[in-house]
Amino acid sequence: MAAYSQIIANGLMLGALYACLAVGFSLVWGVLNVINMLHGSFIILGGYLTFFAWQLYGIHPVVMLPIVACALFLFGFALQSVAINRVVNAPVLTTLTLTFGLDMILYNAMTYWFTATPRRVTLDLGAVTLGPVVLPVDRLIGTALALVMTLALYLVMRSSSIGRAIVAVRMDRSAAELMGIRTERIYAITFGIGALMAGAAGVVFAMVFPITTNVTGIYLGKAFAVCVIGGLGSVPGALVGGLVLGLVESFAGHMIGPQNAITAGFVLMLILLLTRPTGLVGVRGYE
Numbered sequence: 001m002a003a004y005s006q007i008i009a010n011g012l013m014l015g016a017l018y019a020c021l022a023v024g025f026s027l028v029w030g031v032l033n034v035i036n037m038l039h040g041s042f043i044i045l046g047g048y049l050t051f052f053a054w055q056l057y058g059i060h061p062v063v064m065l066p067i068v069a070c071a072l073f074l075f076g077f078a079l080q081s082v083a084i085n086r087v088v089n090a091p092v093l094t095t096l097t098l099t100f101g102l103d104m105i106l107y108n109a110m111t112y113w114f115t116a117t118p119r120r121v122t123l124d125l126g127a128v129t130l131g132p133v134v135l136p137v138d139r140l141i142g143t144a145l146a147l148v149m150t151l152a153l154y155l156v157m158r159s160s161s162i163g164r165a166i167v168a169v170r171m172d173r174s175a176a177e178l179m180g181i182r183t184e185r186i187y188a189i190t191f192g193i194g195a196l197m198a199g200a201a202g203v204v205f206a207m208v209f210p211i212t213t214n215v216t217g218i219y220l221g222k223a224f225a226v227c228v229i230g231g232l233g234s235v236p237g238a239l240v241g242g243l244v245l246g247l248v249e250s251f252a253g254h255m256i257g258p259q260n261a262i263t264a265g266f267v268l269m270l271i272l273l274l275t276r277p278t279g280l281v282g283v284r285g286y287e
Contacts, residue, residue, distance in 0.1 A: 003132075003254070005131070005132050005133050006132065006133050006134065007250050007251055007254050008247065008250070009133045009135060010250045011243075011246045011247035011248075011249065011250030011251065012143075012243060012246060012247065013135070013139050013140070013142075013143045013246070014246035014249065014250060015242045015243035015244065015245060015247060016143045016146045016147050016150075016242065016243070016246070017142060017143065017146050017201070017204060017205065017208065017242070017246070018222055018226055018241075018242035018243075018245050018246050019146065019147075019150050019226065019238050019239045019241070019242025019243065020145075020146035020147075020149050020150050020197065020200060020201045020204060020242070021043060021198075021201040021219060021222060021223060021226070021242070022222065022223040022226035022227060022230075022241065022242055023153060023197050023235055023238035024039065024042075024193060024194035024195065024196065024197030024198050024201075025039045025194060025198070025220075025223035025226075025227065026223070026226070026227045026230075026232055026233055026234070026237060026238045027153075027166075027190060027193060027194050027197075027233065027235075028190060028191055028194035029227060029232055030170055030232045030233020030234070031166055031169060031170040031186075031187070031190045031233060032084075032088060032095075032187050032190060032191065033092060033095075034084065034088065034092075034095045034096075034099065034191075035092065035095070035096050035099065036099050036191070036194060037096065037099040037100040037102075037103045037220065038079075038099050038102055038103045038106060038195075039194070039198050039219070039220055039223055040103075040215075040216035040217060040218070040219040040220035040223070041103050041106045041110065041213075041216045042072060042075075042076070042194075042195050042198035042199060042202070043198045043199070043201050043202040043205065043216070043219050044110060044202060044211060044212070044213055044215070044216050044219070045072070045106065045110060045199065045202060046068045046069075046072055046198060046199030046200065046201065046202020046203050046206075047119075047202035047203065047205055047206035047211035048110060048114050048119075048202075048206075048211060049064065049067075049068050049071070049199075049202075049203075050064045050065075050068060050121060050202065050203045050206040050207075051119045051120070051121055051206050051211055052114075053067075054121045061121055061123075061203050061206060061207050062141070064203055065145060065149075065200055065203045065204075068199045068200065068202065068203050069149075069196045069197075069199050069200045069203075070196070071199065072195040072196050072198060072199030072200075073192040073193065073195060073196040073199075074192070075192075075195055076191045076192040076193075076194060076195025076196065077188050077189065077192035077195075079102065079191065079195075080187055080188040080190075080191035080192065081184075083098065083102070084098060084099070084187075084191065085184050085187055085188060088184075088187055103216075107213055107216060110213050111213045114213070116212050116213050116214050117212065118210030118211065118214075119206075119210060119211050119212070120207075120208075120209065120210045120211060121206045121207050123137075123138050123207065125137035125138050125141070128140065138207050138208060139207075139208050141207065142204040142205075142207045142208045145200075145203070145204050146200075146201070146204050149197065149200045149201075149204075150235060150238070150239055153193070153197060153235055154235040154236070156193075157235060162186075162189060165181050165186050166189070166190055168181060169181060169183050169186045169187070169190075170233060205219075218262070221266070222245065222265070224269070225241070225245055225265050225266060225269040226238055226241035226242050226245055227241060227279070228241070228269045228272055228273055228277075228279060229241035229244050229245055229268060229269055229272055229279060229280060230242065230244065230279050230280055230281060231279030231280060231281045232278075232279065234281070236281055237279055237280075237281050240279075240280050240281050241279065241280070244268075244280065245265050245268070248264055248265050248268055249261040249262065249264060249265050251264075252264035252265070
């Protein structure tokens with residue numbers, strides 16, 4: 001019983017990180033119908049900025065989080081405004097190819113400047129023991145930051161004028177334009193928010209896992225899996241999908257070995273694609 005308590009705790013903490021990782025990807029895909037192949041590289045870029053700020057200047061990751069988030073928002077906003085908006089109404093394959101090309105540029109630039117050596121912000125904060133469950137403090141802080149960022153995005157989407165405009169464009173672009181909403185600007189803001197959340201996830205992941213360009217594809221794949229499991233285009237969908245994926249990987253790592261945990265998550269994704277393509281809490285029409 002004690003072992004299962006630890007597995008569940010590990011899975012929930014990992015799931016919160018996955019939710020923060022995927023929510024920006026889900027938002028961009030659901031609103032713009034753009035599969036953002038840059039997402040994994042955005043996460044690693046946020047992690048690198050955090051690591052080097054901590055290593056060179058002693059800036060704590062918690063302090064860096066809003067700085068990295070703002071920087072990635074501006075970067076994403078500029079990319080969407082200058083390049084992606086030009087083809088946003090083209091077939092999905094066109095935008096997929098464009099974001100893939102941009103990802104290759106960013107990926108190779110990071111590998112050139114930072115190298116692919118794994119790096120991690122090591123805070124050595126110890127662990128908290130709650131009965132049979134041991135919780136590393138750095139992972140607890142990362143989990144809390146991930147949940148706060150995810151909740152903040154949910155509140156923005158629910159209660160702000162920008163959030164309501166994003167939802168309106170997602171539901172019916174033509175009707176939104178008739179209401180005076182500038183869709184190209186909303187697209188750029190949405191893409192910027194997606195990059196912001198990816199950068200925030202990078203800050204958190206730099207505190208918990210080694211950061212290297214070699215894992216950009218893994219993080220992108222996990223974002224896909226979370227979207228399919230939870231449902232596309234919504235914050236609750238990303239949260240549910242992240243928690244489910246975290247628990248599945250945690251139990252799979254215990255039962256069939258950590259090297260097979262990722263495979264178990266993708267098997268679940270394929271099963272849901274065949275049986276419930278809208279995801280666990282998704283809305284029909286956004287498969």
